[in-house]
Amino acid sequence: MENTLRETPIKTESESIDFPDEMLKVMKKTYQCGICGKSYSERGTLTKHKRIHTGEKPYQCNICGKAFISSSYLTIHIRTHTGEKPYHCDICGKSFAHSTHLSVHKYIHTGGQPYHCDICGKSMSSKSKLTVHKRFHTGEKPFQCDICGKAFSISSHLTTHKYMHTGGQPYHCDICGKSFSANSQLTIHKRIHTGEKPYHCDICGKPLSDPRNLNSHKRIHTGEKRYLCDICGKSFSHSGHLTAHKCIHTGEKPYPCEICGKSYSIKSELTVHKRIHTGDKPYSCDICGKSFPRRETLPIHKRIHTGEKPYHCDICGKSFTISNNLTIHKRSHTGEKPYCCDICGKSFTTTSGLTTHKYIHTGVKPYHCDICGKSFTVTSNLTTHKHRRETVSL
Numbered sequence: 407m408e409n410t411l412r413e414t415p416i417k418t419e420s421e422s423i424d425f426p427d428e429m430l431k432v433m434k435k436t437y438q439c440g441i442c443g444k445s446y447s448e449r450g451t452l453t454k455h456k457r458i459h460t461g462e463k464p465y466q467c468n469i470c471g472k473a474f475i476s477s478s479y480l481t482i483h484i485r486t487h488t489g490e491k492p493y494h495c496d497i498c499g500k501s502f503a504h505s506t507h508l509s510v511h512k513y514i515h516t517g518g519q520p521y522h523c524d525i526c527g528k529s530m531s532s533k534s535k536l537t538v539h540k541r542f543h544t545g546e547k548p549f550q551c552d553i554c555g556k557a558f559s560i561s562s563h564l565t566t567h568k569y570m571h572t573g574g575q576p577y578h579c580d581i582c583g584k585s586f587s588a589n590s591q592l593t594i595h596k597r598i599h600t601g602e603k604p605y606h607c608d609i610c611g612k613p614l615s616d617p618r619n620l621n622s623h624k625r626i627h628t629g630e631k632r633y634l635c636d637i638c639g640k641s642f643s644h645s646g647h648l649t650a651h652k653c654i655h656t657g658e659k660p661y662p663c664e665i666c667g668k669s670y671s672i673k674s675e676l677t678v679h680k681r682i683h684t685g686d687k688p689y690s691c692d693i694c695g696k697s698f699p700r701r702e703t704l705p706i707h708k709r710i711h712t713g714e715k716p717y718h719c720d721i722c723g724k725s726f727t728i729s730n731n732l733t734i735h736k737r738s739h740t741g742e743k744p745y746c747c748d749i750c751g752k753s754f755t756t757t758s759g760l761t762t763h764k765y766i767h768t769g770v771k772p773y774h775c776d777i778c779g780k781s782f783t784v785t786s787n788l789t790t791h792k793h794r795r796e797t798v799s800l
Contacts, residue, residue, distance in 0.1 A: 470576045486577075486589045506532070542632065562588070598688060646672065 437452040438445045441459050446452040454476050463473035465480040469487045474480045482504050491501035493508040497515045502508045510532045519529035521536040525543045530536040538560055547557035549564040553571045558564045569587035577592040578585050581599045586592045594616050603613035605620040609627045614620045622644045631641035633648040637655045642648040653671030661676040662669040665683045670676045678700055687697035689704040693711045698704050715725035717732040721739045726732045734756055743753035745760040749767045754760040762784050771781035773788040782788040
């Protein structure tokens, strides 16, 4: 192994020419990696590079134990624990832990995005962002988990993923005690407590707490659906939606609940499901105090107070508080009934209608009267039954 990793000085073309002595002093010897052939002008840089091949990480954080291939990476990492941000923007005063993050941030003020994708034309503020972006086009995922084999397009996503196997969640919220596998997740989580929403849509002005949600939100305006299912061709505006959709084809549900055993195709659905067991409802209405287990339920609930109905039928003009209700309503105009019983062939406009119908075939009566024990296939029949009992008792 040592032979393959030796530093190989490369004789450059300039060294074979008779240059003046003062120019030769400026010339730098090139050191080449014996494994991948990559070259460097400094021996120390090559030494650091070789650790990518050997896996050596001699610099360890004495707080969380995480190890790094260079002392500079460790110094930057330690700032996630100390909160130190020594690089300050001289325009807006915002601080950063890494000098390159400051350089990229300044493009917000200058409007500069000097790195352009030669496939779709999209511009980026840094070369590393362009490299990651191009992987959406190529499908390249160079970072692979050595435990389960899952691959990722970004190294930080692999690091976070590995905590699923190790159970490590080193970042703790000092308000509610919840733990996270990545510092960025903790930062976004804390905004639930503070109410901070620093990211604003430049089209409609909507404020958001997570920059990833801002990008997804903007696609509502643009109609962009960049994530394509290679099985059925359906397109999605968010990569997570595509991942969840593919589970329909594969049947995969990799996230099981350790309490009841129910499995889910996406992790966020498991997180929400667990709140049934814990009773946790972290999203509270600041008007009436009612709490909800799902974040997206809260803005829908608030429309009860505001009277807002932002979804309008373009056929009859009727308005709705929820987009799904508009979708179902439109079927009354089109006659569409997309949910079909696989036993008798009868079709329905909603999944709940199909589910209730199937009870006729199975004989299941899931709604029980807590007074007399009688069972019913639909909740409305149970409600009617209870009213009759109350009337008789009066």
